[in-house]
Amino acid sequence: MxxxxxxxxxxxxxxxxxxxxxxxxxxxxxxxxxxxxxxxxxxxxWERPGLTDRDRRLLLIGMLAGQGAADVLGIQVPAAHAAGELDDEALREIVVFLSHYAGWPQGARLNSIVEETIAKARRHRGDAG
Known part of the structure; x- marks a missing residue:
């Protein structure tokens, strides 16, 4: 139950x-x-057909980055990473791509969230680097 x-x-x-x-x-x-x-x-x-959760997450991360919503990105990025929807390489590529559309300051904030997410996951797994 x-x-x-x-x-x-x-x-x-x-x-x-x-x-x-x-x-x-x-x-x-x-x-x-x-x-x-x-x-x-x-x-x-979130349960409608036509898009996967990963698709929805990508759209949401892009929109949040464009709005400068670092607080919600701080929830969505780690959750997407932990769920296996976006790996380290994909998250870093998202930063590069969105920085060109959302602006460098927004990209820099997103980059901080991404790198913190990756580092925290590595520490949790016991990885050195």
């Missing part, structure tokens, strides 16, 4: 998808904002 089994089906699917996308444990929330986030964005939009 899962931890969300006592919730309505849509909320359960939304919370499970949120955990998968974000890479950390979720708890149920209240209010309209949380309802739209869990029930609509994650239970429905």
């Amino acid at each position: 899962g931890k969300f089994d006592d919730l309505p089906e849509t909320r359960r699917r939304g919370l499970e998808k949120m955990e998968q996308v974000y890479g950390f444990d979720m708890t149920d929330g209240s209010g309209d904002f949380f309802r739209y986030t869990a029930d609509h964005l994650f239970a429905e939009i």
Whole structure:
């Protein structure tokens, strides 16, 4: 039995998808904002056919970099890396590519997040370099 089994089906699917996308444990929330986030964005939009989670993640990272949303990139980049959707090489290539479209300052912020993500993963695995 899962931890969300006592919730309505849509909320359960939304919370499970949120955990998968974000890479950390979720708890149920209240209010309209949380309802739209869990029930609509994650239970429905992230589950639509036509794009893989990796595709959605690439689109999201590009959009966030363009907006300078380093706080959310600090969640999405490590989660994509941990999920195996984007490896070290892909993340570094994204930085180079997006820097030319989003601007060098945005790219520099993204690069910091990417390199921190890679270094943290290596430390966790016990890799030297």
